[in-house]
Structures are given as structure tokens and as C-alpha cells.
Amino acid sequence: MSAEQDTSTPLLEVRGIEKSFPGVRALSGVSFDVRAGEAHALIGENGAGKSTLIKIMSGVFRPDAGSILVEGHERRLATPDDARRAGIATIYQELLLFPELSVAENIFLGHSPRAKGGWIDWRAMRAKAEALLASLDIDDLPPDETVGALSVGNRQRVEILRALSHDARVLIMDEPTAALTEADVTRLFDIVRRLKARGVAIIYISHRLDETFAIADRVTVLRDGAYVGTRLTRETNSGELVQMMVGRRIDNMFPKTEAPIGEPVLETRNLVRRPLTKSISITVRAGEIVGLAGLVGSGRSELAQTVFGVWPAESGEIRLMGEPVTIRSPAEARARGIAYVPEDRGSQGLVRPMSVLHNMSLAALSSLTFASFIDRSAERRLAEQAVGRFGVKTRSLDEVAGRLSGGNQQKIVLGKWLANQPKLLILDEPTRGIDVGAKAEIHRFMGELARAGVAILMISSELPEVLGMSDRVLVMREGRLVAEFDRAAATAQAVGAAMMGDASAAEKAA
């Protein structure tokens, strides 16, 4: 339990933070504070703004409006260095370590203890490292071990120690337990408790409600970039938190039209691919839209990419139209009528320097070629059709694809795969980062495709989209399928609870 709080000045406070990016309002009027010796959890759905907020607190982004106060004094955190000097240390999910150097050196690089004359004092470095390790009661991490050989849990510990070596007063951790084993999580909590006892303030972003209750003193909920509320963890429960995270009016924004549902197109049975696909069995039928909900890191994209052949399955079965098949590459998947619109359209979906025309035909080249020669007029016709059908706004087919807006880029990726007339369409975050108009259009296409008999598996982190578009909702958590709802039973509360892994809230909602 937390020690007696110093309730006077918070160690770090932000007031009225506004932040927008082109086309997206990431944060609007968010205020937040953390006190010495406190662990304050920051929770919300994907895209709620948590990541943007901590980047502002670590000096990576600058807010459009609002102020940041460190120990009551207003500060400008224009660069990560400023944040570090203000005593704020951040630990990201992609650890920034030197794999070939030792633990001690990783901790002290850039501010190593020096002997007379400026030479590095390795003995002092080791001693200081050992002292830091001891202060957190870590006795199984030799300071001379090479970081590259360590497990993820240990590497994270090195990062925490590095933050402490800079005398951090505020420690921000972004999804620290996402890649840890249970034993590592327990040890992490132990460290957090010790840090709290030393007066360090901890800001802790996580999706896992059970952890929030285990370790945090207060919890703040963000939703769609806005501040929803702050509670003392001992005075709230998961049901209330889930409600705060997802509760919103679900207008019928999405024109869900009925489509006749046919035979199963995709069936997987106990599909396994380490590390994130742990025995998944799902079915998607012709004309059906199956929504796959879950938190970031729950393994949804990995499942899709296994079905699509990017990471071929290690065991288990895939059946297409009832026939068992093996899919070892995207080319084989495509040949069997599977299409995959990836999560990251910039790095996975489009070749941005290429023209709209060339991007549109990229997945269908084999059908446009005769003896390997591309039939240019057929290619142009295909692209014109796709552009017209999906309403891609571009000055010409030869425009560089990277210059178009997010919505139009997404339509190109969609169009490129639909040129193959697939039987199974897997969409991974189809409307992320897209304006409302384009969103509605893409949903309309999905409806049309379903009516035409295409089986659609839609991965999405936007609950309204999942609830509005799906005939059935599947929920994945940590590589497993944890819940299935048909359209009637799928409510925000129930699905949200299943995503967070909160059994009691799920029951209450059902």
C-alpha cells in the first residue's frame, strides 16, 4: 500500500494540454498530475492519447497549448534532454540499450564515473552499479553481463537502473509488462514498490486492469484524447473503469446492411505460431464480417499474418472452403484467394515513392502479365476502375502515392488487393488515422463486399467500429481467443471487459 502521500505540490503536473497532428486531434484539454511516492496509472483504449501525453511529458513532442509544471514551477520541455534534466525518465517499449556492452556500462554510458585525468573508472562504475542493484534488491544480475544476452525482463531492469542513475524523480513506463513473463511482472512490481518508498513518482501506462489495482494508487482514464476522470484505486472498481474507458454513445454511424451468410470460407483449428499465436480456432463465413477485438500486442495481426503466410504456422490446421491447405508465403495465400490489408499502410501497405498506378497493380501483377510483360493498358484500366470505385482523390494515376491523404492511401491499399477478387479479405485496422468521410466510405465498401459473398475478418481497436460493423465479435488476449459474441450480445461493456481480461466486469455486463 502507498505510504502517506505528500499532498502539497505534485512532482509533475500538466494542465490543459492540447495536441493535434494533421487530421487528428490527439489530446484536448488534458490535465494530469503525479505526486512523490505515488504510482499513477494512465489507462484508456488504443488511440486514447496516452502515448502522446507521455511523449509530451518526456520532451519528445511539444504541446500546442497548455503548461507543464515540475514541482510547481512551469518548465519548457523542448527536447528529451530537457526532460531528463528536469528529473523525468521514460522507459519505452523498444528498449534503447547497447546489446554488446555490459550492464554497468549501459547504465552509465554518457555519465560514467571518472578517475583522475578523465579516464573511466571501471571499478567505481561496477561498484555504483552494484549499489543500484542492491538498492532494488536485485541479486541475480551481474554488472558485467552483456546486455544482448539478457532476457527482456532483465533488459528492462537495466533501463530502470539507467533512469535511476540519472537521479530520476519521475519515472514513466510505457506498457512495461507487455513482453514480460509473470515472474518478471512480480519482480517489476517489487521494484515499483521500492521506488515509491524512496519518493519516486511513477506514471504507469498499461492496458491491464488487474495490474492497475495491484500497483497503482491513483488511476486516470483518457478517452478519444480527452480527460475522463481520476480515481483513487482503492475507491473504484474495474467495472467503473471500463465504463469510463469505453462508454460513449454508439450512434449508428455505420450503415450495417444485411448480407446473406454462406458457407465457411476460412476455418482455423488450433493454429500455433510462436510467440503470439497460441492455438487459435476461428471460422469466417462468406458474406460475414467478423470483428477481431483486442489490445495492442494481443496477437491479432500476428494471427492474420500467419493466415496470410508472412509467418507460416508451426502447427494446427487451416481450411479454405473446407479444403485443408498449407500457406507458406504471401504468394501462396494470394493464389488461394486471401487478401491482407496490413496495419501499417506506410511501411507495409504501400510503396510510397511509387505512383498510384503502380501501387494499385502491385498485388495483381501476375494476372496482368503475359510472359512476364506487363500489359500496360490493362494495368491502367484496372487502376482507373479501382480509383473510380473507391473514390480515390488524386490528381492523376501518376501521382506519387505518398503524397495522398491517409484515407486515400488506405483506399489504394484496399483497391490493390480487391483487384485480385479475393474470397477472404483480412483488414488490419482499416480506418486508423483516417478522416470521418473516408471512414464511412470504407465501411460502405465492406458492406458491399460482404453482400457480394466475400468473407471479411476485420481487426480493429476502435470499439464503435467493431460493434457497428461486425456480425460476430471475437476477442483476443495475449495470443488466445478469450471471448466470442454474436451481434446482439456484443456490447461495449462486455467486449471491453473481455479485452482487458476482467472477468467480473464481463459477467456483469452480459
Add this chain to the structure above:
Amino acid sequence: MSAIALSGASTTRASFWRRLSSQETLLAVAIIGLAVVVGLVNPRFLGANNLADILLGNAYIAVAAIGMSMIIITGNIDISVGALIGVLATVSGSLAVAGAPIAVTWIAPLLLGVLVMGLQGVIVAYVGIPAIVVTLGMLSILKGGLISVTGGKWITDLPDAFHLADIEIFGFIPMPVAIMVVATIIAAIWMRWWPLGRAIYATGGNPEAARLSGVSPRGTLVMVFVLHGFFAGVAALLFATQLRVIQSTTPSGLEFTIITASVVGGVSILGGVGTVVGSTLAAILIAEITSALVFINVSPFWTHAVQGTLILATVIADIVRRRRRLAGAGR
């Protein structure tokens, strides 16, 4: 607390030696082992004259490999150093023949080496052109420039004071060998105990993390090229003073011999790891292999094939090992 003091100290020393010496120990064993094996086949291989020749004649490669190791540790490469050594040796020799003071003939190549390499470093670090392209271009500028200026003539009539190789420290250690050993030790100490030396490893290991730790990857890169130029200058001096003449060209493939020494010495092509002690030992080993080929009646024309196989095998082994480690991190 005391658990650390006890177990920590002993594992500290153990892992320190384990980490620092695995490649170097392997090399030392290989050097001795090869000598023994070849000596059995042809005892003349172990004659004092031959061993001295091996060391004397190749000390300059080890010195050049010091700078090359630093370059590769930062994740770059340089193929112009062979031609540069040729140019610097000729400059030094020409100055000596023209009657310049000996100190000048020794300092000029160092300065020139620093300038030429520093320029390349700036282009690579600040303009962002890949090192392979810049050094490929510079290689031809230097090689072509040297031939057209000297017309292929060798430099003779060098003043006696010029010949470093004649000097012997403590009466029996030839100067080139002494320079090789001293340079290696100084560089090794610097790269382990001086913050700028550690910055080389940081830049090569994770440039982004380095930047956030206060190390400037670009500045470090330029520094490394400058140092490389300095060591190339020293190597040029050793090369120039080997014989009584300065040839108009350097041995073909010199730069690749130097790269081989670094890579076989434990410097990973992916950057971030390696030592100059390793590259010096590897340079000695390569020289030993070249000589051994002759003594077991294999034509010296197979030397480059052996080198190429060595470097290919070392690089493949290194990449495979790294990939396997990334796939399943340990403790």
C-alpha cells in the same frame, strides 16, 4: 547485499576475462598452433629469421587495422586505405629524398592521412553518403593520382636516417614491431578507458540510444575517420621504411587484407563490438598463414583465396551467431 559483493566480484572477474578474451585467446592459440604444425612439416619455418620477417614485414598491416577496426565498429567500412598508404609512403619518401628534415618526413604522412580520411568522414557523417561509395571513389583518386604523379618509378636514394626498421629497441626489438605493439596497446587502452573511445562502441551499437545518452554519432564518426587516417599514416611510414626502396604501388588487395584482419580479429560487420588487440593478433595470424603457405610448398598465389575464404567464413559465422541470439535471448 553481501551476496553481490561475494558472487558479484568473482563472476565479475570471470565474465570480464570471458568476454574480453574469447576471440583473442582463439587467435593466440591459432597462431601458436599453426606455428607448431607448420614447424613440424618444415622446421625452417620456426627459424628466428623467418619469424622476424613475418612480424617485421606485416607490422604495418596490424597498425592500419587499428584504425580500420574502429571504422568497422561504428558500422562503416573503408576501402581506400590501401591506396592511401601508398600515397603517404611516396610523399614521405619524396620528402626525404628532397632533403627535408627527418621529423618532417615522419609528420607529413600523418597530417595528410588525417586530412584525407577526415574529409571522407565528413562526407559520410554529415552528407549521409554510404561509406562504400565515398571510399570507392577516393580509392581511385588516390591510386590513379599516385601512378600519374610517380609514373610508376620507385623511390631510391633514401637517406639512411629514414629507415626506421634499422632502429632496434633494447637492442633486439625492431622498431616496426615495437610501434605495432605500442600502438595497439595505446589504442586498446584508449578504447576501453577513455569516454570518447567508448563512444565508438556506443555509436556502432545503437546510434539512437547513443544520441540520447549525449554521444554525437556524427562527431564520433568523423573522429574515427580522422584516427583511421592517423594510423594509416603510421602504417605508411612502416611500409616505406621496410626496404631500401619505396615501391610505386602497395600490394594488391592491401585494403582487403586489412579488413580481413579486423573481421577475423573479432570486429563484427554489424558494428558495436570488437577489439584492436584482436585485429593485431589476426594480422599476425594472416601473415603467418601467408608465410606458412610458402613453407609447405603451396604457391603464394593462393594467399588471397585463403584470405577471402577466411573473411567470408568469419562474417557468415558472426551473422549466424547474431541472428540466433536475437531469436532467443537468454537469461
Add this chain to the structure above:
Amino acid sequence: MSAVATSPRPSRARFLLRHETVLALMLVIALIGLGMFNDRFLTIDNLLNQGRLMTEIGLIALPMTFVIITGGIDVSVGAIVGLCAIVLGYSWKNLGFPLPLATLFAIVVGAAAGLANGLVITRIKVPPIITTIATLTLFRGLAEGVSQAHSVRGYPDWFYFLGQGEVFGVPTQLLILIIAIVVFGVALDRTSFGRTLYAIGSNETAARFSALPVERVKLAAYTLSGLMSGLSAFVLVSRVTTTRSDMGMGYELDAIAAVVLGGTSIFGGSGTIWGTVIGLVMIQLLKNGLALTGVKGDATIVVIGVVLIASVLIASSLQRRRV
């Protein structure tokens, strides 16, 4: 009905500013300039002879364009030329192969060398730079070892037709180069193979996710590089009537310089065969011009080196301004 304006060709203004056009203009100016400066220059004889001389590099520069477009590089091409030349001479003289078979064998060895490069790069995933530096040493070393620094001479007369003969007044190897240019150019511009090369260089991940055969195409590019080096060796031996192990030295410099000068980005994703051809011609003209004004052969590589660095510098600063 399409709601989009389709312009089948880039606008006139963009066409004029394209790298290749600028280069072509510079080429014309250089031709005229050199012609005025030296009256031996603009003779048919001289120009055809230059065409003959640039074939060996040209044959290598074509697949080098492919390799660099994918974001890779191959510095072992010169060594492969040396190796294939030796294999040609030695399999004929020492192994007794009939000469046509020896020639074919040499070209196959070249392709195999390129394939080896490709396998190390795609299967073991060693970066192309270090792979080709290692194989450069290995292949050159093999050439030296097999030949023991002896050269092979005494080829029959008909063998020199490729390197020294003419067809309708045009040097034979130049015809072969022209055919190769057309084949490579069409392949790059109009086939799915070419399209895949560009995709790999611009965004390899997206290419993979688009179900393109990334590994196979990369492998093909490096194998072609080796094969054309073998062909180049054949032309070279036929032209100089001898086989030596130091043949092909420096070819990689000229080939890469031609490709980069021709507008192909060293980072991959863009470039054309036509650009490479112009780059090739310009470099040959440069060499010719220098030779005609009395500059000795070795000094020309100084100029080529400067040209390489300068063109990469200029290309990179132009790219920065556009982005």
C-alpha cells in the same frame, strides 16, 4: 467513368527536368565540345572504337543497375571478370575443353559466382557490401591461384571476332551491348520483374506484404551480375588476345560510377537503364577526351573517382531539397 485525369505521360516540364534528360543534354554538349577541341574526336572510326572499348564495362553496368535499384551493391564484379577469364583460358589450355565449351563454361562460372553472392545475401542475410567484399577477395584469389600468374595466349583466329571484328562496320561486341541494353531496359521498364526490383528498393517490407517474390528477384539480380561479368570476360579476352589473372581490376568502379552518374539512387528504388547508358557513354567520352589530350591511362581513374563522388553528392543534395 473515371473521375480521375489520367495523364499517360508526365508533363512536359517534369520531362525536361528529369535526371536523364539533363544528362543527355550534357552529353551532347560534351560531344560538341570535345569535337571542337580535337579533330580526331568526331570521326566515325574513333566513336566506333569507343563503343568497342566501353562494352566490357557496359555489360556489367546493366545488371549493376538492377542490383543498386534493389538497394544493394556488388563490388565483386571485377574479380568475377578476372576469374572467368582465367577459367576460360585454363579450361581450354589445360583441361582441353574445346574453345566454345570453355567459353560457355566461363560464363556459367560467372553466373555461379553471382548466384553464390545472392545466396549469401538472401539466405544467410549478410549485408551485400561485406558479402561482395569477401567474395571479391575470394574470386580474385581463385583466379590468381589457378593461374599462378601465368597468362594464356595463342587463341585461334576466329576467337577474336567478338573482340576485334565487325559486323556491317559496327564492332561486334558493341552490337551485343546494344542488344543487352534493349533486353535489360525492356525488362526493367515493362516486366513484373522490373517492377519488383523497384518495389524492393523502395520498401522491401511492403513488397513482401504485396506477395511479390522478393528473395527470388534479388537472387536473380546478383546471378545476372555474375553472368554478365562472365560475358564481359569473354569479350575482354577476345579483344586483348590474352588471359591474365589481374583482368577486370577496377571494373566495379567504372560500372558503379556509370550507374550512379546515370541517375540511379545509391539508396535504391529509382533509376533506369537509359540513364546508365548515358552515364556509361559520358565516362567513356571522358576517358577518350583525356587520352586524346595526352593524359595517361592511369590518371583517368582519378577523374572517374571524382565523378563518382561528385555525382552522389549532387544527387543527394537534390533529393534533400525535393523532400
